[in-house]
Amino acid sequence: MISLEPSEKQIALQEHFRRLAVKRLRPRSILIDAAKPAGVDPDYRALIAEENLNAFLIPEEYGGKSLDWMSLAILFEELGAGCAGFAAVYAQTFHSIAALLIGGSEEQKKRFFPLLLPPGGHMASFCVTEEKSGSNTSSFSTVFSRKGRSFLLNGAKEPIINAGQSRFYVVWANEEGARNRAGISAFLIPAGTEGLDFGPYHDKPGFRAAPTAAVHFRNVRIPEGNMIGPAGSGYLLLMQILDWGRALGAAIAVGLARTAIEEAVRFAKQRVILKRPIIRNQSIAFMLADLVTELEAARALVWRACRLIDLGKDHTVASSMAKLYAGELAVRAATEGLLILGQSGFKRPSLMDKLHRDAQAFRIAEGTSHVQKLIISGQL
Numbered sequence: 427m428i429s430l431e432p433s434e435k436q437i438a439l440q441e442h443f444r445r446l447a448v449k450r451l452r453p454r455s456i457l458i459d460a461a462k463p464a465g466v467d468p469d470y471r472a473l474i475a476e477e478n479l480n481a482f483l484i485p486e487e488y489g490g491k492s493l494d495w496m497s498l499a500i501l502f503e504e505l506g507a508g509c510a511g512f513a514a515v516y517a518q519t520f521h522s523i524a525a526l527l528i529g530g531s532e533e534q535k536k537r538f539f540p541l542l543l544p545p546g547g548h549m550a551s552f553c554v555t556e557e558k559s560g561s562n563t564s565s566f567s568t569v570f571s572r573k574g575r576s577f578l579l580n581g582a583k584e585p586i587i588n589a590g591q592s593r594f595y596v597v598w599a600n601e602e603g604a605r606n607r608a609g610i611s612a613f614l615i616p617a618g619t620e621g622l623d624f625g626p627y628h629d630k631p632g633f634r635a636a637p638t639a640a641v642h643f644r645n646v647r648i649p650e651g652n653m654i655g656p657a658g659s660g661y662l663l664l665m666q667i668l669d670w671g672r673a674l675g676a677a678i679a680v681g682l683a684r685t686a687i688e689e690a691v692r693f694a695k696q697r698v699i700l701k702r703p704i705i706r707n708q709s710i711a712f713m714l715a716d717l718v719t720e721l722e723a724a725r726a727l728v729w730r731a732c733r734l735i736d737l738g739k740d741h742t743v744a745s746s747m748a749k750l751y752a753g754e755l756a757v758r759a760a761t762e763g764l765l766i767l768g769q770s771g772f773k774r775p776s777l778m779d780k781l782h783r784d785a786q787a788f789r790i791a792e793g794t795s796h797v798q799k800l801i802i803s804g805q806l
């Protein structure tokens with residue numbers, strides 16, 4: 427039996443980041459949402475530094491103070507409740523740290539982890555998706571070839587969060603002539619490397635606080651020591667990172683769903699139609715009853731996946747279930763939320779409108795809902 431009771435320390439962490447999300451992230455997120463696409467908001471970068479957020483993912487021997495997974499689930503839910511886009515900026519750095527934790531050598535960890543610690547609010551990018559390969563991660567058009575004691579990389583990745591602002595990029599590519607899983611390797615490319623170039627920021631309906639752009643590689647020379655793990659180990663590494671990442675992506679979705687539900691409850695209690703608050707209509711009350719029940723279920727799935735990771739047990743299906751359920755719930759909660767708010771929510775700026783647009787990304791990023799169903803059904 428897995429215990430899902432948070433400890434006192436975890437409750438303190440939750441309360442701290444809940445306050446921060448409400449006071450600092452939420453008001454700022456509305457402004458960023460309405461602004462033109464730009465890099466990561468300076469206030470958000472300051473927050474990464476002030477709270478030393480990246481340290482929560484880096485082990486102590488490398489200057490961090492890493493948290494257990496249950497605590498990470500709590501942290502990511504609170505950040506998602508404040509601003510899902512900010513949580514995604516942080517999550518991409520997390521993915522890059524995860525690549526080093528799982529496959530990196532001692533020397534690589536010592537070289538790259540300090541790049542993400544204060545001073546400065548630093549990010550990293552996780553570069554997998556290409557224009558022609560999103561769900562299919564078993565072959566890439568981005569290719570590398572060996573040139574003596576280094577590799578030459580060519581291709582492009584898109585959409586990539588934190589592109590142009592990251593301190594380093596973790597990039598997946600196929601060895602030239604080997605367009606299959608066995609030919610995939612992952613590389614660490616520091617910012618400023620010659621041949622590394624970026625497209626303009628995308629204008630997208632949601633997750634506007636998580637800037638995305640294309641990353642281009644034109645004859646990028648990568649020293650031998652920047653390949654993560656042995657040649658050909660990239661596909662397995664990617665699957666392991668995604669198994670972790672989906673649990674945390676799900677936690678962000680739970681946070682967004684919670685905010686949508688809280689906003690709908692607040693509105694339903696204060697909106698008076700025909701002399702009574704609309705929450706006293708069964709149609710509204712039952713919608714909210716369903717949503718809060720589903721929220722508890724989604725959080726339980728996330729915490730279970732994270733507990734399994736903490737226990738070192740198989741968590742692939744648990745992470746996919748959490749991601750599928752929480753991602754779909756985020757969309758449902760914001761959609762029902764819009765209905766409950768009526769015209770009050772159907773305008774800009776409006777928190778519910780923003781949540782509704784942000785929520786859509788949970789069905790797509792880090793493996794679509796279809797892909798999660800493929801993973802879950804594949805184990806039946």
Ligand SMILES: Cc1cc2nc3c(=O)[nH]c(=O)nc-3n(C[C@H](O)[C@H](O)[C@H](O)COP(=O)(O)OP(=O)(O)OC[C@H]3O[C@@H](n4cnc5c(N)ncnc54)[C@H](O)[C@@H]3O)c2cc1C
Nearest residue numbers: 552553554555560561585586587633787791792793794796
């Ligand atoms: C806001 C945002 C930020 C992102 N940031 C990053 C990032 O930083 N780094 C990065 O590498 N990627 C990033 N991505 C990309 C993301 O991971 C991909 O969008 C995702 O993997 C899906 O790929 P695709 O969008 O190309 O869809 P496609 O793979 O083209 O799929 C299109 C549709 O077909 C369905 N489909 C595909 N194959 C199957 C199948 N076998 N069975 C059933 N249905 C199928 C999909 O579910 C989907 O509905 C980001 C995406 C978003 C939306």
